[in-house]
Amino acid sequence: MLGAMTIERAGPWPPRPSPSGKALWHWAPKTVADLPRIRSELREGLARLPGHRQPELEEVLPLLLDELLANGLRHGNPPVTAEVRRSAREWVVEVGDQASAAAPEPAVGRDPALGGMGLHIVASLSSAHGWFVEGGRKFVWTSLPAV
Numbered sequence: 001m002l003g004a005m006t007i008e009r010a011g012p013w014p015p016r017p018s019p020s021g022k023a024l025w026h027w028a029p030k031t032v033a034d035l036p037r038i039r040s041e042l043r044e045g046l047a048r049l050p051g052h053r054q055p056e057l058e059e060v061l062p063l064l065l066d067e068l069l070a071n072g073l074r075h076g077n078p079p080v081t082a083e084v085r086r087s088a089r090e091w092v093v094e095v096g097d098q099a100s101a102a103a104p105e106p107a108v109g110r111d112p113a114l115g116g117m118g119l120h121i122v123a124s125l126s127s128a129h130g131w132f133v134e135g136g137r138k139f140v141w142t143s144l145p146a147v
Contacts, residue, residue: 013105013106013119013130014130016130017130020092023084024045024086025042027069028080031073035073039063063125064122064144065093068082068093071118076098077098078097078098079097082095086146090143093141094140096138101138103131103138107119122142127144128143
């Protein structure tokens, strides 16, 4: 079980490489208008996977993907890409963009009603998260345990 959602204030995201795993889905959205379709594709893909269904995962993983993609599209430089991977131990969501000099920084001192809570939400729901630069691209990632 993934547990109840509580939003805690996240500190700076740690610079570290993402966990490996088998790539299951890839996207290259152009605008935030692409996000509802991507969330739907991920939910449908998760529902089709063999084995025991995890309804919580089918809600949380698309939310994590959506938050990281929205940040990449709003604050990064195109092209923005996303990948969902799975290993025996975990699910990984990784989003890349060309803003390699801009580390992910959770909003501090902002009224939550004004937005900017995405990185806090991702950090609160994930088992691990981080970012790294490779080949002139920044990659921001999060992971959840595979049950």
